[in-house]
Amino acid sequence: MIRTFLYDAQGHDQEMDLGAELPKLEEHHLLWIDVTGREPADFERLASLLDLKPRSVSDLVESGRRFSLANYGAYIQFDVATLESREATAGAPSVIRSQRLDVALGQGWVLTAHENPLRFLEEFRDQDRGETLIGGLTSAALAASLLDWHLATYLAALEVVEAFADRVDLRMLSSSRVREDLLKDLVGARRHISSLRRSLASQSSIFYGLSRPDLALTADASAVEGYKDLERRFERVLDSLEHGRELVQSSFDLFTTRTAETTNALIRRLTFISILLGALGGVAGVFGMNFETPYAKTGLMGFWAVVGAFLVLGGGAALIGRARKWI
Structure with missing residues (x-):
């Protein structure tokens, strides 16, 4: 399914049907094409409209994970691992599920492609309650904003782990006897936070590569500073995940201490x-x-x-x- 959004900094933002040709894009326009599913016919149609290279189209159609950053001259293309939204539960966090998000950006347009709907993309669009100035952004700036929201999903997943660790610590401190099944929950939380960190760390080449000088010439030289800020935010999120792992480890240490006290x-x-x-x-x-x-x-x-x-x-x-x- 293809959804197309035209942002106009001097007019009306609108969702439109993508016709046989792209709308005329001026400096105050920005076109965002969001594709759900990996139907070859959709990408062949977009290839003719956006002048995508055959290698680029084949990468979009494939469902495997690559974490590559490619420069096609007129546009750049990369992919990241996004977290699938899951309902929070009172138990231990489970192993994460992620899917690939492909992003391509050229002059005046941004293309995103993913297998299933992504909540953070919907939330990004839903935040607009009226006419916006997003049309005044460059495609590189919009891509940086989407990546920032992408990083926020990892922080949201970290909050689930922190809330779980707080609940476990409270139960262990308020009870005279530690239940043995807490160990299984702590192991699950440790596996969850490790999966989060590995998933994000594997995308380092993307966040560090976007600010490279050769890509800045293709995308937008003015967006280099924004990508450097994004790189620093990526490092902070990675540090936060490391802190989350230490938090789970401290809960495990508390569990062993309380177990030793019970045994004594x-x-x-x-x-x-x-x-x-x-x-x-x-x-x-x-x-x-x-x-x-x-x-x-x-x-x-x-x-x-x-x-x-x-x-x-x-x-x-x-x-x-x-x-x-x-x-």
Whole structure:
């Protein structure tokens, strides 16, 4: 499906049907063609309208991942890995799903192509509540804006991880016993943040390459500074993802600490009970020795007196242990 948007800085922005020829583009016009799906017929039609090279068309039709930045003289073309939007859940973040977004930009036009609808592209268009001055931008500047929104999707995914880590930390700190299934959730979060970082880091050649002097001559020399800003933002997002990984690691450290505390508390209780039972057993052994003593002749009354003494001593020891937090 092909959707075409014509931005006019001196007139009306509009979504239009793409005809047999491109509309006449002046300095205050900017044409954005957004293609959903990779139907060869759509790109063959666009090739004739935008004068796309055969290699360029074949790259757009293919569904594999390349992360390449190509200079075709009249236009440049590159691709990035975008995150598929998924509903947030209360559990651990799952492994990310991404798809390829191809971007081509020439004089007065921008072409984007993707397999499935992308929410951040829709949100970019929906932010316009009236007539805009986007038509006054160059194609390189619009592409930089779209890439900035693309980076924002990684920050949004990072927020999911941070919220999960906060929930896990709160549960571990507020509970006297750590549930073992939290480890599985932490492993899932670690896998999620690692996938995010690998996905974004693999696109470094695109973000660093867009500000190269040879591409600046093809795209727009005035957009070089914007691409340098985009490069710095890319590095900040990458650093944020690294911080997210450290955040998950700190939650794992807290989990191991709380597990160790639970184990120590259990051992402390078992040690106290063992000492108490051992002491009572020793006293009982003394009374059971085979010697003629006055106690041995007290009969049933003496038996219950010893049992009562054991109960009093055991209860007193338990109270002292509880007060000192031994049990």
